[in-house]
Amino acid sequence: xxxxxxxxxxxxxxxxxxxxxxxxxxxxxxxxxxxxxxxxxxxxxxxxxxxxxxxxxxxxxxxxxxxxxxxxxxxxxxxxxxxxxxxxxxxxxxxxxxxxxxxxxxxxxxxxxxxxxxxxxxxxxxxxxxxxxxxxxxxxxxxxxxxxxxxxxxxxxxxxxxxxxxxxxxxxxxxxxxxxxxxxxxxxxxxxxxxxxxxxxxxxxxxxxxxxxxxxxxxxxxxxxxxxxxxxxxxxxxxxxxxxxxxxxxxxxxxxxxxxxxxxxxxxxxxxxxxxxxxxxxxxxxxxxxxxxxxxxxxxxxxx
Numbered sequence: 001x002x003x004x005x006x007x008x009x010x011x012x013x014x015x016x017x018x019x020x021x022x023x024x025x026x027x028x029x030x031x032x033x034x035x036x037x038x039x040x041x042x043x044x045x046x047x048x049x050x051x052x053x054x055x056x057x058x059x060x061x062x063x064x065x066x067x068x069x070x071x072x073x074x075x076x077x078x079x080x081x082x083x084x085x086x087x088x089x090x091x092x093x094x095x096x097x098x099x100x101x102x103x104x105x106x107x108x109x110x111x112x113x114x115x116x117x118x119x120x121x122x123x124x125x126x127x128x129x130x131x132x133x134x135x136x137x138x139x140x141x142x143x144x145x146x147x148x149x150x151x152x153x154x155x156x157x158x159x160x161x162x163x164x165x166x167x168x169x170x171x172x173x174x175x176x177x178x179x180x181x182x183x184x185x186x187x188x189x190x191x192x193x194x195x196x197x198x199x200x201x202x203x204x205x206x207x208x209x210x211x212x213x214x215x216x217x218x219x220x221x222x223x224x225x226x227x228x229x230x231x232x233x234x235x236x237x238x239x240x241x242x243x244x245x246x247x248x249x250x251x252x253x254x255x256x257x258x259x260x261x262x263x264x265x266x267x268x269x270x271x272x273x274x275x276x277x278x279x280x281x282x283x284x285x286x287x288x289x290x291x292x293x294x295x296x297x298x299x300x301x302x303x304x
Contacts, residue, residue: 006078009071011038012050016068017142019057067160069275070139074289076278088281091121097286100131100139100148103128104244104253105269109149109294116293124286132198140274146283148272161271164295165243169203169264170257172228172245177235179258186261191218193226193227193238203266211262228252239264263304269294 015024015035025032043050046067051058060068101109103164108130117124129145133152139145141158151167173179180186194217197205208214218236221227227238228248232255240248242257249255273279273287273296 006075008038008042008045010075011035012042012064013068013072015039015051015058016060016064016072017144019051019142020236021058044101069255069278073275073278076280080281088285090285093122093124093282093285095282096125096127098127098129098145098147099290100129100136100145100150102198103130103225104201104241105149106130107224108244108247109290111112112293114288116276116289119304120289122289123235126212135174135197136272138175140272143274146273147287148296149269149290150272151267151269153270158275160275161270162291164271165269166202167266168242169207169260169266170237170242170245171237171239171260172231172248172255172257173237174231174235175256178256179237182261183260184261186258187213187216187237190235190237191216192195193217193219193236194238195224195227195238195240196220196222201241201266203264207239207260207262207264224227228255231255237267 011028013026014027015021017025018027021032021035021039025035028035039051048063049061050064051060053059076283099113110128114126117126129139130147131139131148131150135150136145136150136152137154137156137159140148149164156163173190179190192208192213194204194208196200210215217237219230224240224244227240228251230236231238232252239260245255245257249257271287271290273283275303276284279287
């Protein structure tokens, strides 16, 4: 393939990722007219508009979406072939990395991840992105995030996935207002905090609905961050993952964990990245650091 063709395809990939002619020109160190001219050539080559302008964004067509993954993977393989495999050195690495986490993912996973980076003598600029579960695949494919962790099961052939932690749900309340012994009537007369399921934790809503407890919901919030302080000051209850409840109990020793009277398992926390061939050496290294940090002692199985 001619170098000019490779440059055109690289322009397509960057434009797909950034959705902006201006941003693509800055990334590629060329002028905006050059990107626009290349886009015209690409449209002729593929017989498709590829991108439609909607407001300030260049929105890809179905054809562009189908082309992106194989072209990105092919260019990544070319770059890896011609680059020095020994060039990446974790110690002293100070580039930018982005990690997609939910609010409770930040609270439970960031401490061990940052400690692991420190042990590696690495000092990247780590940016944490708060993504809804339905945005994870698009963020990874476009490259706006390098890794993501979520309980949402994303069965996309465009992504690599591995389980990192089982998820078991429990009830959490104040020790001043403890729950009775686990049983079918343990929630009688009590009221709940319900947290948005945007991050993928749908089990609490399903459980409250299935067991007729929705009328007992007294507070609905978007994030888990304020929940422990609310529990400590009231007699409210929340359903949440055990590993998160244990973190909250460390912060607020007055909180108490109670077992649920029904099965409380959900889909596991999984780590997602692009497919192996599309990862840079820094992304592969970062993935291994995150896996070691958050899945120590946990059984995990590579799915893709």
